[in-house]
Amino acid sequence: MDRTADSTPVLGPERVARREQIFADLLGPLESVGRRWVLAATVSAAFVAWAAFAWAWQLLHGIGVAGIRRPVFWGFYIVNFVFWIGISHAGTLISAILRLTGATWRKPVTRAAEAITVFALMIGAMFPIIHLGQAWKFYWLIPYPNERLIWPNFRSPLLWDVTAIFTYLSASFLYLYLPLIPDLALLAGRSHGLRRRLYCLLSLGWRGSSREWHALEHAMKLMAAVILAVAVSVHTVVSWDFAMAITPTWHSTIFGPYFVAGAIFSGIAALVIVMAALRRFLGFHNYLLPVHFDNLGKLLLLMSLVWTYFTVAEYLTIWYGKQPAEYVILQERVYGSYAPYFWAMVALNFVLPFLLLGIRRWRTIGSVTLCGFTVLAGMWIERYLIVVSTLSRPRLASAWGSYSPSWVEISITAGTFAGIVLLYLVFSKLFPVIAVWEYEDVSGRPL
Amino acid sequence: MEERRTRTPRWAMAIDLDRCTGCEACVVACHAENNLPLSTPEEAAKGRAVHWIRVDRYWEGEFPDIRLKYMPVLCQHCEHAPCEPVCPVYATYHTADGLNAQVYNRCIGTRYCANNCPYSVRFFNFFEPVWPAPLSLGLNPDVAIRPGGVMEKCTFCVQRIKRARREASLEGRPLRDGDVQPACAQSCPAEAIVFGDLADPDSEVSRRAGSARSTRLLEDLGTEPKVFYLSRLSSR
Numbered sequence: 001m002d003r004t005a006d007s008t009p010v011l012g013p014e015r016v017a018r019r020e021q022i023f024a025d026l027l028g029p030l031e032s033v034g035r036r037w038v039l040a041a042t043v044s045a046a047f048v049a050w051a052a053f054a055w056a057w058q059l060l061h062g063i064g065v066a067g068i069r070r071p072v073f074w075g076f077y078i079v080n081f082v083f084w085i086g087i088s089h090a091g092t093l094i095s096a097i098l099r100l101t102g103a104t105w106r107k108p109v110t111r112a113a114e115a116i117t118v119f120a121l122m123i124g125a126m127f128p129i130i131h132l133g134q135a136w137k138f139y140w141l142i143p144y145p146n147e148r149l150i151w152p153n154f155r156s157p158l159l160w161d162v163t164a165i166f167t168y169l170s171a172s173f174l175y176l177y178l179p180l181i182p183d184l185a186l187l188a189g190r191s192h193g194l195r196r197r198l199y200c201l202l203s204l205g206w207r208g209s210s211r212e213w214h215a216l217e218h219a220m221k222l223m224a225a226v227i228l229a230v231a232v233s234v235h236t237v238v239s240w241d242f243a244m245a246i247t248p249t250w251h252s253t254i255f256g257p258y259f260v261a262g263a264i265f266s267g268i269a270a271l272v273i274v275m276a277a278l279r280r281f282l283g284f285h286n287y288l289l290p291v292h293f294d295n296l297g298k299l300l301l302l303m304s305l306v307w308t309y310f311t312v313a314e315y316l317t318i319w320y321g322k323q324p325a326e327y328v329i330l331q332e333r334v335y336g337s338y339a340p341y342f343w344a345m346v347a348l349n350f351v352l353p354f355l356l357l358g359i360r361r362w363r364t365i366g367s368v369t370l371c372g373f374t375v376l377a378g379m380w381i382e383r384y385l386i387v388v389s390t391l392s393r394p395r396l397a398s399a400w401g402s403y404s405p406s407w408v409e410i411s412i413t414a415g416t417f418a419g420i421v422l423l424y425l426v427f428s429k430l431f432p433v434i435a436v437w438e439y440e441d442v443s444g445r446p447l
Numbered sequence: 448m449e450e451r452r453t454r455t456p457r458w459a460m461a462i463d464l465d466r467c468t469g470c471e472a473c474v475v476a477c478h479a480e481n482n483l484p485l486s487t488p489e490e491a492a493k494g495r496a497v498h499w500i501r502v503d504r505y506w507e508g509e510f511p512d513i514r515l516k517y518m519p520v521l522c523q524h525c526e527h528a529p530c531e532p533v534c535p536v537y538a539t540y541h542t543a544d545g546l547n548a549q550v551y552n553r554c555i556g557t558r559y560c561a562n563n564c565p566y567s568v569r570f571f572n573f574f575e576p577v578w579p580a581p582l583s584l585g586l587n588p589d590v591a592i593r594p595g596g597v598m599e600k601c602t603f604c605v606q607r608i609k610r611a612r613r614e615a616s617l618e619g620r621p622l623r624d625g626d627v628q629p630a631c632a633q634s635c636p637a638e639a640i641v642f643g644d645l646a647d648p649d650s651e652v653s654r655r656a657g658s659a660r661s662t663r664l665l666e667d668l669g670t671e672p673k674v675f676y677l678s679r680l681s682s683r
Contacts, residue, residue: 062595063556064573069494071567073558133556133571133596140536140555150553156535158557245563246529246668391562395665396520398503399567401494 022439026432027190029282033429036281041425044418051415054408055130063133065408072391072403077131080413082259082383083266084124085165085238087376090267090274091117092172093231094299096224105295107438108287112278113271114176115433119423120270121169123416128161130412157237157244164230164237171230175223178216181206182437198430235263242386248325249318249390258310262379265303265349269375272296274424276369278433287434290365297368300375301357308350329393337402338389341381348378456622457545458603459645459673460632461655462519465680466639469502469517473631473640477521480604480630482590484576497570499601500631516679519640521631522547522568522601523664526671530560530569538598545645545673546603554597561598565665566672569600603642604629624650645673 058065068075091113098106129138141162143152152159184203188196206212239259242250252258272293279288318330333342352374356367388403405413427433477483477500486496500521507514524547530539531547538554541547561569575595578586586592589606593599604627611626624643632640643652652675655661660677 062574064490064495064595068558069573070561070570071494073561073571128557131557133554133558133598134594137555140553148553150537153532153535153537155532156559157533158535158559162535241559245533245559246565247562394567395565396503396567398501398520 022436023190025284025286026434026436026439027187029428030187030430030432037425037429041422044422044425047418048415048422051412051419054411054415058130058408059135063131065406067404067406067409069401069403071394071399071401072388074131074387074391075403076405076409076413077127079380079383079387080416081124081127081131082238082387083380084120084127084416085235086259086263086266086379086383087270088117088120088124088168088172088267089231089235089260089263090120090271091115092168092175092227093117093264094267094271096175096227096231099220099224100228105292108284108434109271109275109292109296110438111176111179111435112274112433114172114179115424115427116267116270116274116420117172118169118176119420119427121165121172122423123419125165125169126416128158157240160237161241164234168230168234171223171227175220175227178220178223179435179437180431181216182208183432183435186436187432232260235260247390248323248393248395249329250386252314254310254314258314261303261306261310262382265300265307266376266379268296268300268303269372269379272300272368272372273376276365276372278428279365282428282433284434287439293365293368294363297357297363297371300368300371301353304350304353304357304375311349325393325395329390332393333385333389338385341385341389345378345381345385348374349382454646455544456644457646457673458524458608458627459545459643459652459656459675460521460524460603460629461641461652461661461675461677463637463639463641463655463677464516464518465660465677466637467502467517467519467635468637469504469515470636471502472634472636473500473519474498474502476630476634477601479585480587480590481602482576482586482592484572484593485578485582490573495571495573497572497599499568499570499599518664518676519631520566520568520664521674522603523566523670523672523674524601524603526673527669529563529565529668529670533559533563535559544608546605546608548605549598549600549602551591551593551597551599556596556598558598565668565670569598571598572596 066075066077095106095110095113098110129135132138140148141152141159152162154160181203184199185206185208188199188203191199236256236259239255243252243255245251275288275292275296278284315330315334318326321327332338353371356362356371392402393400477498481499483497483499490496500519503518503520505516505518507516524545526545528539528541528547531541534540535557536553536555538550539547539560540550556571558571561567561571572593572595576592587606589610607629608627611622615622615626622644624647627642629640629642632642641651641655643650645653645656647653655677656675658677660680661675662678663672663675666672
């Protein structure tokens with residue numbers, strides 16, 4: 001918030017021109033819909049519609065149309081749940097860290113990141129419901145006085161999950177919304193008709209007085225601090241869904257920090273991809289600069305190393321201890337039927353990022369974006385290994401089994417990836433993806 | 448006598464592995480008694496068949512000196528059941544007489560309990576159960592039909608426990624050892640399975656549980672199972 005950095009008392013002609021340029025650059029995408037946008041929106045909407053059909057099919061015929069079976073009672077849905085909650089750390093956590101540490105290069109990155117958080121959470125929070133045997137009873141997990149005269153069981157990590165995710169969703173929504181307000185007021189002054197009414201309503205009567213700015217800055221600082229604590233706790237709670245169980249290899253004290261690190265890791269990867277897309281398709285070449293990709297690339301490399309450290313710590317202790325119930329799962333992962341997944345994970349999460357981001361000459365916008373994709377794939381596989389390979393090897397060997405997803409699970413999974421694209425497409429046409437006020441004083445005051 | 452009437456029982460089972468021949472009569476009896484859902488060959492191949500009691504086989508030794516050990520495995524009705532705290536809706540809980548109960552009407556199908564059961568004795572209804580005629584006429588009216596999307600597992604034949612208690616109270620007498628017989632125990636031709644009250648020191652199950660041969664499955668997890676296995680001594 002370095003609006004005071006430049007204290008020229010009157011707007012010179014140069015300044016006015018710069019202002020108009022910024023408005024045109026950042027607000028331009030809101031004013032027209034191109035052919036590429038329509039094509040992308042249609043394709044992703046088709047995927048989402050197909051996923052909705054698949055879910056309706058599952059509700060109608062029973063959860064058995066999914067591939068889950070005994071002993072792998074949790075499959076794609078829980079993998080996706082952990083994956084999307086992980087992605088949600090893109091935003092809020094990263095932008096909060098950058099905001100609190102006063103990293104000035106964050107300006108064009110924060111809103112894009114915060115939007116990912118809200119969308120990824122909306123998608124992630126659907127999966128525990130899709131996964132239920134009787135999905136229409138999901139509200140039984142919510143504590144409210146009811147005709148069943150029974151409260152939910154607060155000893156269950158699943159209830160901690162519900163609590164944590166609702167908290168995170170509402171907090172990150174606020175965190176996205178607060179810094180939007182000045183831009184919404186700006187848009188209200190520049191649009192007509194229905195849009196104008198929408199922006200007027202959403203800008204809550206913002207006038208841009210110094211009192212309002214002061215209050216907003218306070219609120220954002222406070223939210224940044226709150227959201228850090230909430231984000232760390234949310235993914236810790238997600239990890240406890242596993243770690244609180246006595247299932248071999250899940251019951252691990254390292255899971256809390258391991259999952260938080262993995263979440264931030266995949267979050268940055270998602271952010272890099274979104275930024276590359278915005279730069280490419282919305283023409284933000286003058287805003288999303290190589291330095292942003294370079295900095296996020298370094299951050300991605302750091303998280304890759306942290307994640308690798310946790311993974312080594314986890315696998316080494318299991319391998320060294322050789323407790324049969326745990327060791328058999330490690331064997332399955334490293335040399336057994338899950339070995340292709342395991343080694344793909346190592347390559348995608350460690351080897352490729354280490355080389356492409358570690359060697360300065362190779363750390364370009366293209367390679368950082370590529371690493372975004374490899375890390376997303378690698379982290380999805382990591383969750384698949386944790387959920388599925390563990391469950392396929394329960395303690396009593398007579399119950400050992402395997403799992404493969406059905407078309408329903410694959411369709412719904414594909415639909416959620418299309419879903420976040422669709423949400424982002426709509427978002428980019430309704431709101432400026434880069435905060436305008438962080439570049440220019442939108443209140444009309446001379447800077 | 449008066450003291451016995453008011454005492455809360457602790458239901459338990461003892462299975463003599465020396466007697467078990469692996470005939471699986473217990474499995475069949477359980478299916479008939481408890482209205483277990485039918486499966487198709489395709490579904491069973493996927494691992495979706497429901498058997499509240501199963502007979503695990505353990506091969507020991509090297510050829511030609513091989514021994515085969517049978518072990519019937521059912522819900523162990525643990526005192527510290529790992530399945531209980533993880534259920535968010537109290538669908539699985541502990542009754543006063545030590546049963547690990549499953550309330551089908553509360554279950555919403557998170558399947559967390561099944562993941563946290565070290566014995567893999569919990570089963571899920573992936574679809575609504577169907578019994579084609581005339582099998583539908585053979586259903587046991589004392590046992591609830593489970594809808595699709597909920598978990599189920601061995602109940603220690605709670606319907607038989609309730610009936611025995613009702614009959615005893617009608618006759619104005621306390622429950623006697625042997626009054627309650629789950630379907631598996633009743634049908635075991637080798638009489639390997641004994642069911643009874645662990646709180647009664649004179650019951651057959653207490654006597655067997657106290658035997659030097661008595662062990663419990665995965666006892667080191669601290670789940671305090673209430674199924675006691677009398678380990679096998681005979682050499683062949």
